[in-house]
Amino acid sequence: MADVEFDEVWKQFASQTAAAVKGLSLAIPDHELLVLLGPSGCGKTTALRMLAGLEEPDSGDIRIGAKSVVGLEPKDRDVALVFQSYALYPHLSAHDNIGYPLKVRKLSKADQEAKVQRVAKMLGIGHLLPRRPGQLSGGEQQRVALARAIVREPRVFLMDEPLSNLDAKLRVHTRTELKTLQRELGTTMVFVTHDQAEAMSLANRIAVLNAGELQQIGTPDEVYNDPANLFVAEFIGSPPMNLLEATRDGDSVVTAGGWRIPAPRERAVAGSGTVAAPAGSGGAVTVGLRPEGIAVVQPVQDAQDGVQPAAVVAVEPLGSEVIVDVQVGGQSLKIRAAPDVRPESGSMIGLRADPTAVRLFDRATGLAIH
Amino acid sequence: MTADLTAVAGAELATDQLATERLAARATAPAPRPKARAGPLEWILIHLTFLVVSVFFLVPFVWLLSAAFDAKATAYIQFPVEPTIMNFVRIFTEHDFGRVLVNSVFVAVATMILVVATVALAGYSLSRLDLRRKDWITYAVLLLQTMPISATMVPIYGLARQLGLRNSYLGLILIHAAIELPFLIWLMKGFFDSIPRHLEEAAWLDGRSKLRALVEIVLPLARPGLGIAAGLAFLSAWAEVLMVVILIDQDSLKTVPLAFYEAMRTQGGYVEVQYGVIAAMAVIYLLPVMVVFFAARRLMVRGLMSSTRGL
Missing domain, CATH: 3.40.50.300 (P-loop containing nucleotide triphosphate hydrolases)
Known part of the structure; x- marks a missing residue:
């Protein structure tokens, strides 16, 4: 040994x-x-x-x-x-x-x-x-x-x-x-x-x-x-982490479809082998959201804060869970939902991001921003 | 035809213990084609062709057998009126054929051992070692195989004389081995290529040196290849005539081809050619060939089939 x-x-x-x-x-x-x-x-x-x-x-x-x-x-x-x-x-x-x-x-x-x-x-x-x-x-x-x-x-x-x-x-x-x-x-x-x-x-x-x-x-x-x-984000997890192109706007990031997601606070990350990129004050970022980090809200209430309407593309029931494929602003996402969540394909549902599950990556370098 | 051969190779390999190879062979072997039924005309033509070819090759053997048991044998096929074993008795009493046979067996077996040891190491080296200009070496070996041996007859004679290898078994064994090596090195390289490298790597990690791993793990798996190399080397050395005639003229060192040669000589017409004696010698000369062939035929088919995959 x-x-x-x-x-x-x-x-x-x-x-x-x-x-x-x-x-x-x-x-x-x-x-x-x-x-x-x-x-x-x-x-x-x-x-x-x-x-x-x-x-x-x-x-x-x-x-x-x-x-x-x-x-x-x-x-x-x-x-x-x-x-x-x-x-x-x-x-x-x-x-x-x-x-x-x-x-x-x-x-x-x-x-x-x-x-x-x-x-x-x-x-x-x-x-x-x-x-x-x-x-x-x-x-x-x-x-x-x-x-x-x-x-x-x-x-x-x-x-x-x-x-x-x-x-x-x-x-x-x-x-x-x-x-x-x-x-x-x-x-x-x-x-x-x-x-x-x-x-x-x-x-x-x-x-x-x-x-x-x-x-x-x-x-x-x-x-x-x-x-x-981004490589690790995409390689680990099935389905992999959803990656959305977005821009910074104050304390939030806004994705292509106009989805405003609160940016995570700076966090200490243990065990990382690479140096974290400095948190840029503005510009292009990629938002990473695990499929289980997004909640499905039904029905869609327009006025609700932080809820993003999305079109359902497909529903994959896996027994213990359901994978819902949706489109937001031309970008595809997979959401892991409870087995009883069965929206119709083509219908609209609301998405809410879990603030603790949001990860940001520098779009130029691909490195995580902490 | 090719598909049939591949299917045969697949079937032969099914008896092999290399499970991984077996699976691979099965996967690559095409499904056997359903055989088209031949029409009656086709059937007759095919069998007629086979018959003609078979007769063509069998006639000399018929002569051999009939002449060997005939005291008054001639150059023509004639069945003996009074079958006798006198010819066989005479070759051992008058022509010292027992000694000649022993000489031949010694040369052939020694050649076989030298060839097997050499091709095992050379084939493994060309298959596994990281040599500079390995492809050149490999093709140079093949080039040697294409050279007609008679072209080098004179220099070989001169070289053997200078090195004191005339009238010496060592000279005969070395030259017989050299003739067979290029082809058999290629054959063995193909065999080693088909043995997974992981096996010897596993043996290294289990604590074996590279040479011991070769001997204990790789060579046992290359047995079909070594078997065919041994068989071919023996048969080739047994049948080789030209080098024997060039290098040996001492009676006590005579091998079978020389004994034939002498029995054929008529000494300027004073002596009749002793066809019965020659035929009897030939029958005995053929026996070891038959034995080697029947003992090793399964191995040889398997060896030739599987070696072609590695090349």
């Missing part, structure tokens, strides 16, 4: 024009489950592979347990990696796959057997041990791969989208198990995914990457409630 540090790490592949990882700095304390989140090609897997020793950084330092691992062979880093493809050895049984790292470490036969059995029991795969990977389902292979990582008790677990090949139901189930397992083992874990819901549900902290650059690092609540910039 150990903490992990990325210190100004750069990596450029010869075959690509842009750097895959640009000056990544991250400190992951011991026992933490950190999720590297971002769209495909954002550099998250490259960062993970550099930590594993499968790629070498061009510059910068990577430390595990306060010691630099740059230049160390993967075998000497004492980290375990679960691959997206699981990478089980096809010619070995599940038992021998799990036992392989122990065999490498020259443990006695009895010790190997005891450890394999213990881990197999922990993951409920005792009955699968004699089978080869080809005879296992995707979920079973995933467990064997996990067992192979756990059995050697590494300093750090690395997970490269290990859930993405599972079907939706199993993925959610395994997610919960993985989180429990990590807490029980207490081993530092770096988990790579492009699935923001997976990141939100698993992480102690999330590091959001885009185009090789760290956008924000913080707890799931922090990145959800206080996105550091």
